[in-house]
Amino acid sequence: MxxxxxxxxxxxxxxxxxxxxxxxxxxxxxxxxxxxxxxxxxxxxxxxxxxxxxxxxxxxxxxxxxxxxxxxxxxxxxxxxxxxxxxxxxxxxxxxxxxxxxxxxxxxxxxxxxxSKTAEFADRLRGSNTQILDTRKTTPGIRALEKWAVKIGGGENHRFALYDMIMLKDNHIDFAGGITKAIDKTKKYLKEKNLDLKIIVEARNLDEIKEILRSEGVYRILIDNFNYEDTRKAIGLIDGKCLTESSGGITLETAAKYADCGVDYISSGSLTHSVxxxxxxxxxx
Known part of the structure; x- marks a missing residue:
């Protein structure tokens, strides 16, 4: 951050x-x-x-x-x-x-x-160990204001921009030639540039969860667009080896159910792009 x-x-x-x-x-x-x-x-x-x-x-x-x-x-x-x-x-x-x-x-x-929107999510997650996060889906030019508002509403800030955290999403993984290659290239890059940045890797299915877990140095796994059942399976596979984050169309109505699956974080672009x-x-x- x-x-x-x-x-x-x-x-x-x-x-x-x-x-x-x-x-x-x-x-x-x-x-x-x-x-x-x-x-x-x-x-x-x-x-x-x-x-x-x-x-x-x-x-x-x-x-x-x-x-x-x-x-x-x-x-x-x-x-x-x-x-x-x-x-x-x-x-x-x-x-x-x-x-x-x-x-x-x-x-x-x-x-x-x-x-106000963030507070609604925070209220739905009250009593769980899951925190609500914002995203980079902000209004150009006033990101700091919008992320400040998330904190005021009881949420937490995700990375601020492209420069303060590594997030390997589907396109990075595909362009790099796969998950393991993307992670290996990232760790080599960080070492060469003498950068200390946390690494988040997106998983699109349970097989990708397993592949991510074979690499060291991943800070958080982004469990993207999983249903409840597969989210629980993913949490079981990860078993505390790193932090977890659910994302992808999660609403006020579904947030508590994802929290019940045991994820550490839920991220929602709607906090800033749909108010x-x-x-x-x-x-x-």
Whole structure:
């Protein structure tokens, strides 16, 4: 996984690029009709239900736009919210509040939707030893925000990108000439490059599980698109030799059944690619 410093840099880049994209050479609507000296106050109003996420992101946005803006937080990241709840108040330059408004809302609406979906999965897995993971199926340019939201919702992050973990999937295996060759080539590459990266290998059937187990140095086996019965058989074959992860079309309705099979992790791209933004608004008061 990436370091905390790398993650912070990603968030900074997202904010600076979003401000560049949205503000350009100026918020001319506000500049035209609001005096520079005008002061105002606004509230973040919830018009939906779920888990709120992005409060700390909003704080960073306001600070980036205008360090003199003051936030008064009423509800923290990770708390459940309902309609008409007020998450925070922000006070200061009216122009600055309006300049930051859309970026704050875009980020928080998306993050809250992801956190809410993740919390649903986490609730279904409660009482088991299985954790819910995200994937790289994220929105280009804001992956750090979406993975941050998964953590807020009670999930865990998979690899952040292509550079922080090895994942040998079907195409890698086929292009390399088979599972064993792919693993051997990977271990040789890591040694030559002096890289310390964990190796995950995808299995498409029980025979591939057996072949993976004949190689040393595999951190986790991705049990992809297996039914319940074969997942249990796979867990029996692996027998604690490495960690296990189920993936492939797993839903809220099926997650607990896969957890019952004994997998360590369930990964789901739906946490980030199939959510509907939470309805929030920033209202002047």
């Amino acid at each position: 990436i370091s905390a410093a790398q993650f912070e840099k990603e968030i900074e880049l997202i904010i600076s690029n979003a401000v560049r994209e949205d503000v350009g050479d100026g918020d001319h609507s506000s500049l035209a009709c609001i005096p520079e000296s005008a002061k105002g106050k606004a509230k973040l109003l919830v018009k939906d239900e779920g888990v709120i996420a992005g409060v700390d992101f909003a704080r960073r946005v306001f600070k980036a736009v205008d360090p003199d803006l003051i936030m008064d937080v009423q509800i923290k990241d990770g708390e459940r919210v309902k309609r008409r709840d007020i998450v925070f108040y922000v006070e200061g330059s009216s122009r600055s509040i309006l300049k930051a408004e859309r970026l704050v809302l875009n980020g928080m609406q998306r993050m809250s939707a992801i956190a 509907h933004n939470m309805d929030l608004s920033l209202k002047a008061i």
